[in-house]
Amino acid sequence: MALSASTKTPQVRASIIFGSAGATPSNAPKRILLIGSKIGSDITTTINTSGSTTATVTTTAGLAALDVATRATSPDHAAVLAGRGSELHLAAVATFAQYRTAEVWLAPVTPGGGAAAGSATITPTISGLGAGTLRITIMGESVDIGISASDTVSTIGLKITQAINNQPNWPVTATNTWATGAVVVTAKWLGPRSNAPTVRAALLTSVATIEVTNGTAQTAFGLTITLTGGTADGGVYRLSGGATDDNVTNLLTALTPTKFDRIAFAGYRVSGSASANLARITSQLVTLSDNAMFDQQVVFGSIESPGNNITVAQGNNSERGQWVGHPGSDDLPLVIAAQVATARLFGDSVAGGSIEGEAVNPACNLNDLELATLRAPRDSADLYDGTETEAALNAGVTPLKASPARLGRMALVSSITMRSLAGGLPDFAVDKTKEVTVADWVRAAVVASLQATYRGFNLVNDSADGTPVLVPKTVSPSAIEERIYGLLKDYEKRGYLTEVDAHRDEISVTRNGSNARRVDYTFPTVAPSDYDIADGTIYQRQASA
């Protein structure tokens, strides 16, 4: 956004024009903001321990205030602030797992009016019951329950309920109906994002593991398990019925004075369309970049299908947003976003990788970035295949892939922005997230340097004969231009920029025609290209006779 010529406040500033031929832009991004849901009030879960007796389990509400950001210093602190097993708590766990000393802030959003939590029902039925093991898996984590021939549907339902409620870090609570043994699993927070947790069961015998992963009932050792009330999604079964989206507007307003280097939020749809919160966040980041020079980027984690991911990413098309697709995932969208955002900043050394992260090197290549705890989908058919990966990378979606080094874990294919269109046509002028990160870093560095270097200086015109102005505490446009060139060459030496000399003529500093106390400057930033592809041709030959 151009500064008005009538502006009088002394300042040094710069705007970024992405994807242009000429434009401008931090140093060590460190703060991670997680926006999501907390446990709003204590959840008292009733467990029917017989036909006439009950017990209760209380899940304590999070203490953090709504619609503001509060710093969490550890996973347990996050549990206190957001409630154990809440969306925000689980995302904080993923963040600290990627980088233990990350500066993490939690921002719980006020739930929508009349919001409901997602749920699903696990129903046991028996016929000729024998001994076996029932495995209940929530969000990829399992507990095994011993079943004996003397059990009834009531006692099995009770066992399932107790097993689930004994897992305080799980995102759900469970209640049972004594007569039928049916167990209702309910998310700990409200709204459409509460539909994301997965639930499944497995019947374990000495010779087989029979999974119950959708609405089709499965039977073994006389026990039948049926899942109802949820939604089959690829290879997983998710909760359903979570409704009424929240609105991040008030939160964003409250956060306006504060810069967060990376913001993580769930990428989700409501009634078939992108949540309005997505555009609210990306718009806010663009506005704050223009108005306050905040070098912020948002990462959306998504469990949507590859096709839906493309539709939503292209619909948003923001260079300050990253849409990470992980269909069929057991991990929550916010967990995906949080771990990718953290890994981008601080690298993957925790997972044995060698990528240093953007905090150390804004131009680092994030291909194959290892994600510490994100799980591979239960069904490998949900993984991005080659065609889907190519389509995603052409449409502003960052796909995940199975880690080549760690079985069952995930890695980033390539870190790209959501911007893939210009005027409705494909445009990759701001393809990789590093284009944004480098521009941001350089802007902050140049602005900081100019502020420090010419503090208290007077501004005069360049002399007509090209002789530098040789007066104490006085600077002219050409001297500032030389300084900017020197700084850019310094950044090139560090590996953050390239082609500085090739674009030397685009560095321009001129005195403003209307305001004699102001210089207007422009310069380009060209981030070094990632080494993505090696395409060789190998000639097979026969041995000479």
Place this chain on the structure above:
Amino acid sequence: MATNDGLYASKGYVEKDGVKVLTSQKLSMKQDTNSDDVDTILDEAGGFAQGTVKYMVEVESPVPADGFEIDWFEVCRAGKIHQLRFVILNPNGGIATSKLLRGVFRNPSAGLGANSAATASVAFHGREVR
């Protein structure tokens, strides 16, 4: 190639991190190529080994009555990387030549003597920014 009409450059300055040092009374810049002769014993072949090209700049300034123009002692103690531009001015206007260097300041000194201004000097060792 500049034409020689009998007029020679005699003025210049150094610029530290974008700010000109205006009160120098002596400036010198020296390039050390660090290349080495390679002389083999039997065939007496004279060769050369390339070295790292470095620049040394020395700056000496009188000390104004109100104190240093730049306190080189503080600059050197901080030990940071700096940019230094060595500029020779064209007497007809403009810059005759300049060289942008990146390196460190070291060996600051200050001196006093009878019948002379107090002086402060510093050396800069760096490589060309290119």
